[in-house]
Each structure stands twice: as structure tokens, then as C-alpha cells.
Amino acid sequence: MRRATPWKVSTATGFGMEQQIRFCTATDGARLAYACAGTGPVLVKAANWLNHLEFDWESPIWRPLLDELTSRFFLLRYDERGNGLSDWDVDDISFEAFVRDLETVVDAAGVERFALFGISQGCAVSIAYAVRHPERVSHLVLHGGFAVGVHARGSPEFVEQHDALMTLLRSGWGRENPAFRQVFTSLFVPEGTPEQMRWFNELQRVTTTPDNAVRLIETFGRIDVRELLPRVSCPTLVLHCRGDARIPFNAGRRIASGIPGARFVPLDSRNHLVLSNEPAFPRFVREITSFLGVETGPPRTSVSGPSLSDDDTTSWRRVDALLEKALELPASERRAFVDGLDDRELRVRLERLLELAETPDDLLASGGWHESPLERQLAEELPATFAPGRDLAGRYRLIERVGRGGMGVVFRAKDLALGREVAIKVAVDPGLDPRWRERLLREARTAAALNHPNLVGVYDVGEADGLPFLVMEFVDGRTAEDAPPDSVAVAVRLAAQVARALDHAHRRGVIHRDLKPANVLVVAGEDGPLAKVADLGIARWERDVRLTRTGGVLGTPQYMAPEQAMGEEVDARADLYALGVLLYCWTTGRTPFRGERALDIVSQHVHAAVVPPRELRPDLPPALEAVILRLLEKEPARRFPSAAEVARALDAL
Numbered sequence: 070m071r072r073a074t075p076w077k078v079s080t081a082t083g084f085g086m087e088q089q090i091r092f093c094t095a096t097d098g099a100r101l102a103y104a105c106a107g108t109g110p111v112l113v114k115a116a117n118w119l120n121h122l123e124f125d126w127e128s129p130i131w132r133p134l135l136d137e138l139t140s141r142f143f144l145l146r147y148d149e150r151g152n153g154l155s156d157w158d159v160d161d162i163s164f165e166a167f168v169r170d171l172e173t174v175v176d177a178a179g180v181e182r183f184a185l186f187g188i189s190q191g192c193a194v195s196i197a198y199a200v201r202h203p204e205r206v207s208h209l210v211l212h213g214g215f216a217v218g219v220h221a222r223g224s225p226e227f228v229e230q231h232d233a234l235m236t237l238l239r240s241g242w243g244r245e246n247p248a249f250r251q252v253f254t255s256l257f258v259p260e261g262t263p264e265q266m267r268w269f270n271e272l273q274r275v276t277t278t279p280d281n282a283v284r285l286i287e288t289f290g291r292i293d294v295r296e297l298l299p300r301v302s303c304p305t306l307v308l309h310c311r312g313d314a315r316i317p318f319n320a321g322r323r324i325a326s327g328i329p330g331a332r333f334v335p336l337d338s339r340n341h342l343v344l345s346n347e348p349a350f351p352r353f354v355r356e357i358t359s360f361l362g363v364e365t366g367p368p369r370t371s372v373s374g375p376s377l378s379d380d381d382t383t384s385w386r387r388v389d390a391l392l393e394k395a396l397e398l399p400a401s402e403r404r405a406f407v408d409g410l411d412d413r414e415l416r417v418r419l420e421r422l423l424e425l426a427e428t429p430d431d432l433l434a435s436g437g438w439h440e441s442p443l444e445r446q447l448a449e450e451l452p453a454t455f456a457p458g459r460d461l462a463g464r465y466r467l468i469e470r471v472g473r474g475g476m477g478v479v480f481r482a483k484d485l486a487l488g489r490e491v492a493i494k495v496a497v498d499p500g501l502d503p504r505w506r507e508r509l510l511r512e513a514r515t516a517a518a519l520n521h522p523n524l525v526g527v528y529d530v531g532e533a534d535g536l537p538f539l540v541m542e543f544v545d546g547r548t549a550e551d552a553p554p555d556s557v558a559v560a561v562r563l564a565a566q567v568a569r570a571l572d573h574a575h576r577r578g579v580i581h582r583d584l585k586p587a588n589v590l591v592v593a594g595e596d597g598p599l600a601k602v603a604d605l606g607i608a609r610w611e612r613d614v615r616l617t618r619t620g621g622v623l624g625t626p627q628y629m630a631p632e633q634a635m636g637e638e639v640d641a642r643a644d645l646y647a648l649g650v651l652l653y654c655w656t657t658g659r660t661p662f663r664g665e666r667a668l669d670i671v672s673q674h675v676h677a678a679v680v681p682p683r684e685l686r687p688d689l690p691p692a693l694e695a696v697i698l699r700l701l702e703k704e705p706a707r708r709f710p711s712a713a714e715v716a717r718a719l720d721a722l
Contacts, residue, residue, distance in 0.1 A: 089105050095166070095169060097160070102155045107144045108143055109143055110141075116146070117190055124271075129345075141363045151277055196216070196298065211307045211324060213315070215292070218289050255314070260338070305331040306332050307328070307334070311339075311663055313340070422672065454533045465483070479495075493541070514530060519605065549590075550586035564655070565716050566599065568716035569712070570602045580643065627650060629647075630646035652696070
């Protein structure tokens with residue numbers, strides 16, 4: 070083995086330690102710069118585009134991560150050929166040269182066995198090295214990576230975007246004016262601070278030449294290590310930011326699904342490089358150090374989020390891989406592909422996810438309601454019976470139309486018999502089968518039997534000109550979607566009220582199945598805000614009618630319980646999961662799972678870990694976080710046994 074004199078490891082601890090920089094020679098004569106700092110187990114970071122050993126050491130982009138790693142590891146990193154302190158004037162810029170350079174550096178540094186850390190295209194280099202040298206790599210950590218580059222992937226859309234960026238790069242990379250480089254900065258760290266963005270702009274200028282930048286990116290576009298993924302034999306951790314603007318989130322999922330036993334961790338960030346000032350950073354560091362068996366410091370007071378067993382994680386990797394294969398097939402061939410699977414559980418899961426994939430995203434994202442042109446026309450041209458000023462059933466005088474949605478048109482009206490204002494919802498569906506009309510009336514009568522201060526009451530049902538209508542309590546308030554709680558205290562108060570409303574309904578056999586902010590109205594009560602849950606007992610009818618009409622899978626992805634997402638029979642605990650999502654959103658300002666497609670969101674509900682709320686909002690009480698995470702357990706049996714228990718837990722805060 071070729072090696073230099075072994076490193077004299079510093080005994081310094083903590084932050085602020087110095088790095089040692091050395092040089093070695095690659096097999097083709099290129100000089101490579103590498104550096105070491107820290108103490109502890111050996112961690113080798115593969116080079117990635119835009120590394121500069123000296124500049125990164127002072128950068129607000131890289132230094133916080135380097136401090137975290139060097140306080141726990143003997144960190145070895147190097148500049149890629151054509152970059153930083155390594156030779157810029159090189160003939161060979163190829164993927165094979167990148168892998169050979171990693172071999173050269175670890176041999177020169179004299180490290181025998183180590184954990185290997187890859188970022189961006191450094192992930193593919195790390196994968197290739199781990200397959201070639203399994204005896205030397207103890208663990209593999211991959212962040213923000215991809216297995217196949219844009220040119221190897223062959224997608225016309227991505228190739229067009231790639232070519233446009235190359236044109237911009239050639240014309241503006243080396244200029245003093247950073248405007249051109251800002252385009253790349255916005256892809257890598259879109260949520261960076263002004264200081265971080267300035268550093269990244271400057272990093273591009275000092276790290277390499279415009280010609281080298283073009284050559285490097287063209288090489289990255291031809292990378293393809295898909296066939297190597299099943300051959301990785303060491304424990305592997307794959308991390309990827311959900312909103313990564315540089316490398317799509319699904320690229321990380323595909324790597325994890327292709328490597329046997331790999332663990333996948335989604336991070337809540339839009340940046341390609343996780344920054345120290347964002348909530349995802351502590352988890353990023355904790356996941357890496359924990360995976361590598363190193364203590365991360367004093368434990369936080371927050372509790373861990375719901376997680377899956379290793380068996381479940383492995384099963385979902387198989388499902389993800391099969392789903393990708395199925396979606397690559399013509400729609401007419403997918404059924405045969407699924408039917409050919411021997412494992413019944415895999416077959417059922419895959420069937421469900423394919424249904425979700427084939428359901429229009431706008432249908433799912435709108436909570437399952439999507440007007441057809443005919444429905445829109447019918448809603449706008451209701452029979453004269455429903456004109457303002459007319460009376461329905463000789464008792465309800467229509468005053469004005471106040472809304473439309475959920476397959477119906479809503480009017481404000483006056484109950485002439487009792488002298489009170491009411492809301493009337495007219496069911497609009499051009500193909501409403503008599504059986505569904507009967508079902509609506511039956512569900513409405515069940516809902517009418519409910520009487521609770523936190524429920525929107527259903528008073529009456531009827532029919533006019535062949536269209537059924539519901540008479541409900543008129544609530545002069547705003548939805549929690551339009552006016553979310555403005556404090557944690559208000560969020561807890563409203564959630565406890567929603568829980569009591571659900572308990573009242575559940576004890577009478579009524580399940581909501583579509584609890585979301587748009588179905589929670591907030592009004593001014595005598596002693597503070599008052600929540601009133603709407604559409605309870607009616608959502609199931611609307612869902613089933615729409616499901617039959619579209620042949621798709623319906624619901625609101627952000628609030629859908631895992632068992633509901635997988636098409637299983639649900640009980641009251643599905644409503645508790647949705648309440649957990651509501652409370653998570655009200656206290657952190659966002660839902661627990663996000664994605665570009667509705668399918669991505671639903672899939673995360675089923676098999677992705679929840680980011681603990683206190684990582685997004687550290688001032689939340691630990692007891693409140695514990696309530697939220699229990700509501701969001703994947704397994705219904707691990708949630709609260711009843712809505713009444715949830716209300717008691719929230720009241721105790």
C-alpha cells in the first residue's frame with residue numbers, strides 16, 4: 070500500500086483547532102491537496118464540487134459542520150482535481166479519475182479502515198469506492214446525492230435546464246460581478262443568510278476556472294452508479310433535504326432503496342447543503358454521529374419522533390424500488406407487473422401507491438374535491454328554486470350564496486319557523502345516483518343526532534328540484550386555514566376543543582375521516598376563541614361518491630393517517646392522527662410532511678419519521694411535543710386510545 074508518514078494526530082479537543090494540509094500525487098501526475106483535523110474515529114469526506122480546503126475552513130457555509138465533525142472525528146478531506154488547492158490544469162476530469170483520487174488520498178494519509186462521507190456527486194464516488202474496497206469502509210454516509218446524472222438519465226426537461234445553466238456558467242463564472250454566480254448560489258443555499266450567500270458566491274470564484282467548472286459539471290451529468298447500489302455491503306445512512314433545489318429529493322430515496330439495508334432520513338430543508346442556522350442542522354449532525362456510534366453531547370429534553378422498525382424500513386425500500394419500476398412502465402402494463410409479485414403484502418401496498426400516483430395531484434391537494442367543468446356550470450346555474458329570496462321546503466329563505474366546495478354550494482338562509490340564520494348546503498353532482506342520495510340523507514340524519522358546542526350542528530335535510538340539501542348551523546367565523554392560531558396557548562385550547570368534539574362523535578359511531586384546517590371554524594366565544602368542527606358525518610359520503618366517480622384515491626394528503634393512505638378500514642384513531650397533524654401545523658407553522666407530489670406526502674405519512682416539533686420550535690413545552698408525537702404514531706394502537714384522553718392530556722398542559 071502506498072502511504073506517507075502516518076498523521077501525527079493532535080490531542081486538541083473542542084472547536085477552533087488547526088488543520089494540517091499536505092499534498093500527494095495521483096496516478097496521472099495531478100497534485101492533490103488534502104487536510105486533517107480533529108481526534109477520534111477516522112472519517113473520510115469524499116471531495117465534491119466547490120471545495121477549497123482553506124476557504125471552507127473559514128466559511129459560514131462549511132465551518133459549523135467542520136467544527137461538529139472535528140470535535141468527534143479524525144476528519145480527512147481533500148480538494149477534487151480542478152478545484153481548490155489541488156491542480157487546476159489537468160487533462161483527465163472523469164468519474165474514474167475521481168474514484169482513483171480518493172484511493173490516492175486515503176493511501177497517502179495512511180488510514181486503513183474508516184467511515185466514508187459523501188455529499189452531492191461525492192456520494193457516487195463514495196459508493197464506487199465502497200464497492201471496490203469493502204474491507205476498508207466501515208460505514209457509508211451519503212447526503213444530497215444521486216446515482217445517475219442528468220445526461221445518463223436522459224430526461225429532455227432536465228437536459229434542457231442543464232444546458233441553460235452551462236451557457237450561463239461559460240459567460241459569467243469568472244466575473245467580479247457575482248450576479249451570474251448568484252444563480253448557482255440560489256440552487257445550493259436558497260435559504261441562506263446574506264452573509265452565507267456572499268461566501269458561496271466568492272467560493273465559486275476562487276475555487277475553479279469557468280472552463281473547469283463546465284468540464285466538471287458535464288462529467289457529473291454522465292455519472293451512473295445504479296448497478297453498484299446492490300453491491301454496497303457496509304452499513305449505510307442516506308440523508309436528503311426534502312426541498313433540495315439542486316438534487317431532487319427522489320434521487321436520495323432511490324439511492325436508499327437500492328442499497329441493501331440502507332437507512333433513509335429526510336431532512337426539513339430547501340437547501341442542498343444543510344446550514345447551521347436552520348432547524349434541520351442539529352438533526353443532520355445527530356443522525357450522522359449516532360449512526361457512526363459517537364455521542365452527540367448532552368441529550369435534548371425533547372422526545373424522539375415515531376419511527377419504524379428495521380423490518381418495516383427494509384420493506385418500504387422494496388416498495389419504493391418497485392414503485393419506481395412500475396411508474397416507468399406504460400399504464401396498461403402496470404397491473405400485470407403488480408400481479409406478478411409473489412408477496413401479497415407488497416402487492417397490496419404497491420397497488421395502493423399506484424392508485425395514488427395515478428390520481429391527479431390537484432384532486433388530492435384540494436382535499437379530494439375537484440370540480441369538473443359540468444359541475445362548475447351546474448353550481449353557477451342552479452335551478453331557479455335556489456335563487457336568493459326563494460323559500461326551500463316552505464321554511465328556509467335563501468339570503469345569499471356564501472361559498473362553494475366539497476361537491477356543494479353553501480347559502481346563508483333564514484329559518485322562518487324559528488327565526489334564526491342557518492347555512493344550507495346543496496349537493497351538486499351531475500350523476501348523483503339515487504343510492505348516493507339516500508346515503509347522503511342517512512348520513513345527515515346521523516350527524517343531526519350530534520349536539521356539541523364544538524360541532525357545527527346539522528338541523529335538517531331535504532330535497533328540491535332533485536337536489537338534496539342540508540340545513541346546518543350558520544357559523545359567523547373563519548376557518549383555521551384562513552386564520553390559524555396566533556400562539557401556542559390558543560393552539561392547545563382549540564385542539565382540546567376539537568378533541569372533545571371528536572369524542573362526542575366517536576362515542577356515537579361517527580368518524581370524520583377528513584379533519585383539516587378548512588373543516589375547523591373559529592369564532593369568538595365568551596371566554597376566548599371557540600373551535601367548531603364542520604362536515605362531521607358528511608365527509609365520508611362525499612369521499613365515497615367522489616371515489617366512485619373518479620376511480621382514484623381521495624383525501625387530503627397532509628392530514629391522511631397511514632392506514633387511510635393505504636386503503637385500510639379506518640376507525641376513530643385516524644381522526645386522532647389528523648388532529649396530531651393539525652396541532653403540529655399550528656405550533657410549528659408547517660405540516661410534518663411536504664413534497665412536490667401528493668404521492669410523496671402520502672408515502673411519507675406511511676414510512677417516514679416525523680421531525681420532532683421542538684427541532685422546528687425549541688420553545689415548545691416537552692409535554693406538548695410528547696402529545697403531538699403520540700398522536701402521529703404510525704401504528705393506530707400506539708396513539709391515544711380515545712379523543713377524550715387527548716383532551717385530558719391537552720387540558721393538563
